[in-house]
Amino acid sequence: MSKMETVAEDLGDPPRDFVGLRSLLMERHQTLPKRLAQVARFAVAHPDEMAFGTAASIAEQASVQPSTLVRFAQTIGYQGFSDLQEIFRARLRDRWPDYEERLESLSHQDRDREGLPGLLDGFAQAGVTSLMRLRDSIDAAQLDKAAALLAAADTIYLLGQRRAFPITAYMAYALGKLGVKSILIDNVGTLGQEQSAFAGKKDALISISFTPYAPATIELTKATAARGVPLVAITDSPFSPLTELADAWFEVVEADFAAFRSLSACFCLAMALSVSIAEKRRGG
Amino acid sequence: MSKMETVAEDLGDPPRDFVGLRSLLMERHQTLPKRLAQVARFAVAHPDEMAFGTAASIAEQASVQPSTLVRFAQTIGYQGFSDLQEIFRARLRDRWPDYEERLESLSHQDRDREGLPGLLDGFAQAGVTSLMRLRDSIDAAQLDKAAALLAAADTIYLLGQRRAFPITAYMAYALGKLGVKSILIDNVGTLGQEQSAFAGKKDALISISFTPYAPATIELTKATAARGVPLVAITDSPFSPLTELADAWFEVVEADFAAFRSLSACFCLAMALSVSIAEKRRGG
DNA sequence: CCAAAAGGAGAATAAAAATTCTAGAAAAAA
DNA sequence: TTTTTTCTAGAATTTTTATTCTCCTTTTGG
Numbered sequence: 001m002s003k004m005e006t007v008a009e010d011l012g013d014p015p016r017d018f019v020g021l022r023s024l025l026m027e028r029h030q031t032l033p034k035r036l037a038q039v040a041r042f043a044v045a046h047p048d049e050m051a052f053g054t055a056a057s058i059a060e061q062a063s064v065q066p067s068t069l070v071r072f073a074q075t076i077g078y079q080g081f082s083d084l085q086e087i088f089r090a091r092l093r094d095r096w097p098d099y100e101e102r103l104e105s106l107s108h109q110d111r112d113r114e115g116l117p118g119l120l121d122g123f124a125q126a127g128v129t130s131l132m133r134l135r136d137s138i139d140a141a142q143l144d145k146a147a148a149l150l151a152a153a154d155t156i157y158l159l160g161q162r163r164a165f166p167i168t169a170y171m172a173y174a175l176g177k178l179g180v181k182s183i184l185i186d187n188v189g190t191l192g193q194e195q196s197a198f199a200g201k202k203d204a205l206i207s208i209s210f211t212p213y214a215p216a217t218i219e220l221t222k223a224t225a226a227r228g229v230p231l232v233a234i235t236d237s238p239f240s241p242l243t244e245l246a247d248a249w250f251e252v253v254e255a256d257f258a259a260f261r262s263l264s265a266c267f268c269l270a271m272a273l274s275v276s277i278a279e280k281r282r283g284g
Numbered sequence: 285m286s287k288m289e290t291v292a293e294d295l296g297d298p299p300r301d302f303v304g305l306r307s308l309l310m311e312r313h314q315t316l317p318k319r320l321a322q323v324a325r326f327a328v329a330h331p332d333e334m335a336f337g338t339a340a341s342i343a344e345q346a347s348v349q350p351s352t353l354v355r356f357a358q359t360i361g362y363q364g365f366s367d368l369q370e371i372f373r374a375r376l377r378d379r380w381p382d383y384e385e386r387l388e389s390l391s392h393q394d395r396d397r398e399g400l401p402g403l404l405d406g407f408a409q410a411g412v413t414s415l416m417r418l419r420d421s422i423d424a425a426q427l428d429k430a431a432a433l434l435a436a437a438d439t440i441y442l443l444g445q446r447r448a449f450p451i452t453a454y455m456a457y458a459l460g461k462l463g464v465k466s467i468l469i470d471n472v473g474t475l476g477q478e479q480s481a482f483a484g485k486k487d488a489l490i491s492i493s494f495t496p497y498a499p500a501t502i503e504l505t506k507a508t509a510a511r512g513v514p515l516v517a518i519t520d521s522p523f524s525p526l527t528e529l530a531d532a533w534f535e536v537v538e539a540d541f542a543a544f545r546s547l548s549a550c551f552c553l554a555m556a557l558s559v560s561i562a563e564k565r566r567g568g
Numbered sequence: 569c570c571a572a573a574a575g576g577a578g579a580a581t582a583a584a585a586a587t588t589c590t591a592g593a594a595a596a597a598a
Numbered sequence: 599t600t601t602t603t604t605c606t607a608g609a610a611t612t613t614t615t616a617t618t619c620t621c622c623t624t625t626t627g628g
Contacts, residue, residue, distance in 0.1 A: 166450035272403040
């Protein structure tokens with residue numbers, strides 16, 4: 001009897017299409033037991049795997065037992081795993097036809113679409129362009145030199161204001177996760193001077209600034225570099241006030257759209273630099 | 285002996301990609317025996333059936349015996365039917381073929397250059413992937429709805445911690461330049477509660493958080509949303525604690541490299557959203 | 569803190585699938 | 599036409615895969 005009830009309460013409406021299934025999972029995933037919720041998350045995050053994999057391969061990737069997949073499928077109301085999998089396969093089947101179209105709209109610049117979606121496409125395009133250019137413009141030796149210089153530093157100070165601030169903020173996060181000591185000079189309360197006061201010759205400074213160069217960045221960089229602190233600069237022109245102060249510098253030219261410059265390339269460089277430093281530290 | 289020869293002449297080069305297989309089939313289909321040619325035609329005409337079906341179901345649709353499929357696969361040089369089917373599945377797995385090619389050329393260069401520049405390429409690759417996916421996954425209506433909601437707000441509060449912080453910091457910059465009143469809840473001195481205290485029903489909150497969701501973000505968002513402040517969330521999963529609180533939310537799935545997730549897509553969305561808001565404000 | 573219920577892991581089982589084998593049919597060569 | 603070779607269908611086999619079951623663990627309710 002109790003078994004019957006258990007089954008009965010779970011049955012009812014096994015959605016036959018992917019979107020329905022997806023929203024059902026989103027609804028119920030909080031009320032599901034641990035492992036089943038785990039499967040639900042995996043299913044939503046990796047629908048392709050769900051479509052192609054075998055119960056065993058999917059189970060492994062989702063870190064559960066194959067039997068859990070079956071229980072999962074039955075709990076939501078399907079007959080078994082295979083029945084559930086059919087939904088995911090159907091999704092790929094149905095999606096296929098318009099696939100060619102999508103590709104076309106992707107490669108051709110979308111002149112036909114207008115207004116808001118155009119914005120997203122535009123910024124995406126600018127980002128991709130920036131990243132491609134970055135790959136072509138930065139060479140090994142440059143990155144290597146900068147990374148070596150920074151890896152030798154005791155503490156890495158990070159300075160960037162206005163548009164460049166998000167990048168230094170991110171580097172502070174990344175370097176922290178990588179176990180590299182760094183200090184973010186965020187200039188809160190205009191305390192930049194104090195924040196950078198202890199940077200010495202054994203430390204290093206990463207300064208990031210784009211046109212129009214924020215005065216705070218320039219002044220703090222000058223003051224710090226004058227004390228003999230090694231400087232790595234990321235900027236957008238060889239004529240930037242930072243280049244003459246820098247021991248190593250990168251020119252990053254970003255594409256723009258709607259009067260806003262992408263930051264993709266600069267972020268990319270920041271990440272690569274961070275990881276390079278960590279690798280060198282580990283004796284790489 | 286004759287068996288050996290038969291096998292030998294057929295072996296050689298089983299193509300590992302769909303296009304190669306396709307052209308091979310078109311070449312050889314005239315010289316193949318009747319039933320095998322029949323299978324070849326079917327395979328080219330119904331590649332998705334080949335990907336999904338079982339040997340039995342495909343055999344039925346192609347009007348041959350299941351064993352013929354195995355013979356067919358072996359005749360072209362594959363180990364068996366399953367081996368052949370993998371080609372068809374791979375084709376559906378990696379959509380965006382032209383994009384994959386580009387990436388391939390990208391990763392080829394990885395091999396020539398070594399070490400550090402590989403990092404740069406890797407991050408660039410992850411960024412491009414993320415941006416492509418974003419374009420594919422976000423639709424006009426979604427962006428429009430969120431932008432409308434935010435455009436109607438008096439003040440826009442921005443909340444994001446840890447990895448998401450750079451994005452909110454950038455949005456604060458962008459919205460400022462666009463003449464949209466916004467407040468960045470940076471939680472300096474753990475003053476987040478105070479910073480968000482004055483957000484009311486006529487304002488709006490943009491919350492950004494990725495796994496593992498920073499507790500500060502979640503708590504502040506909950507508290508703020510509970511006061512009836514409209515919420516737009518940007519997160520990485522439908523199961524994020526933010527989605528249930530949000531009036532509109534975006535799922536942004538970023539590619540990663542070297543254990544660091546790209547932020548490109550999220551930045552791109554942030555920029556598009558910012559400009560959309562400004563456009564709507566101007567009566568767009 | 570204990571008891572009862574629900575959930576989960578892993579082995580055991582059942583089902584389904586691919587593959588191989590064999591006998592016979594069709595085609596090609598003599 | 600006969601003989602030989604190649605090809606094919608369908609049954610038999612083996613492998614893979616899904617599912618069920620049992621025992622143990624965790625959680626929940628009193």
